[in-house]
Amino acid sequence: MSGRILLVEDNPANQLLAAAVLERDGFEVVVVESAVDALTAIAFRTPDLILMDIQLPEVDGLTLTRQLKADPSTAAIPIVAMSAHAMTVDRDNALEAGCAGFITKPIDTRLFADQVRGYAQLETAEAGS
Ligand code: MN
Numbered sequence: 001m002s003g004r005i006l007l008v009e010d011n012p013a014n015q016l017l018a019a020a021v022l023e024r025d026g027f028e029v030v031v032v033e034s035a036v037d038a039l040t041a042i043a044f045r046t047p048d049l050i051l052m053d054i055q056l057p058e059v060d061g062l063t064l065t066r067q068l069k070a071d072p073s074t075a076a077i078p079i080v081a082m083s084a085h086a087m088t089v090d091r092d093n094a095l096e097a098g099c100a101g102f103i104t105k106p107i108d109t110r111l112f113a114d115q116v117r118g119y120a121q122l123e124t125a126e127a128g129s
Pocket of ligand 1: 009011054
């Protein structure tokens with residue numbers, strides 16, 4: 001499965017690594033570094049999956065997630081949180097905000113594309129049932 005991924009990430013090194021791994025695997029990746037830019041990108045073209053850094057400047061990733069999930073035009077887009085904070089409470093907060101899953105940073109480049117594909121397929125299967 002390939003697909004369009006919107007990567008919301010403000011760290012340049014993390015942007016490059018995640019985008020390179022996903023593009024090598026056949027995904028089309030759009031990278032933005034803020035909530036405002038994410039909303040613009042989503043309005044331009046709806047992604048199949050959003051990878052959401054939790055720590056963003058100004059509007060944080062979970063606030064943006066709640067905003068997208070509250071809007072009927074974007075609520076169906078699966079969102080996977082990404083954070084270096086891997087405590088249970090961080091995962092719980094991400095799921096509570098509406099995220100479909102949680103990926104810990106730094107990413108494991110051997111597993112990352114499969115993790116993303118798994119979340120995308122999970123959501124596709126749910127949408128089709
Ligand atoms: Mn960040």
